[in-house]
Amino acid sequence: MRKIGILGGTFNPIHKGHIAIATAAMQRLKLDEVIFMPACIPPHKQNVSMPSGDLRAAMVEAALKDWPSFSCSRLELDKEGISYTADTLRILSKQYGKNVLLYLLVGSDSLCYMDRWYEPEVIFRSAHIGVYCRNTEDYASLRDYAAMLRENYHATITIFRKSDMVEISSTELRQALTQKDEAKVQEFLPQGVLKIIRENNLYSGQ
Secondary structure (H helix, E strand, O other), X not given: OEEEEEEEEOOOOOOHHHHHHHHHHHHHHOOOEEEEEEOOEOHHHOXXXXXXXXXXXXXXXXXXXXXXXXXXXXXXXXXXOEOXXXXXXXXXXXXXXXXXXXXXXXXXXXXXXXXXOOOHXXXXXXXXXXXXXXXXXXXXXXXXXXXXXXXXXXXXEEEEEOOOOOOOOHHHHHHHHHOOOHXXXXXXXXXXXXXXXXXXXXXXXX
């Protein structure tokens, strides 16, 4: 049975930390591939200004060009409207059928409120959950919360970490771009992504 990871987000912008998460997930969960899923309108960021879906997808594709096991899906972008994970997993489950096992890849911060997401029972029924956490995070608390989700939703959850996980966020990189912190920009942004940002004058005024 093929195992496919789904890594969603705004990717505003995508950076090397996202690649590190996907790489760690492939190793820990023995995935065959990882699909990056740019959101159209995330439920928790409905009023946040960001580059168009086309530009964010272009950045994802540029970042993944040297990673044959990683791909970008436009499913949520083309669907338009609010991007609910439950709806996306319904579509993917129907598309792939029973011969593919889906893994939804989320951060530890997301795990702690997944029971408040839209139709959580659909999410836990449709996919296994892979949770990536930093070494500095409280692993025991995450484990306890995962146990609660397993009991209440019969969720299948695996928590993994990687000692050399890239510690950076898209918010930090947007600030670095605005402040012209070239050292941080060059360290954490793939060159293809940076090229698109420069060509389209993204984040210069934030």
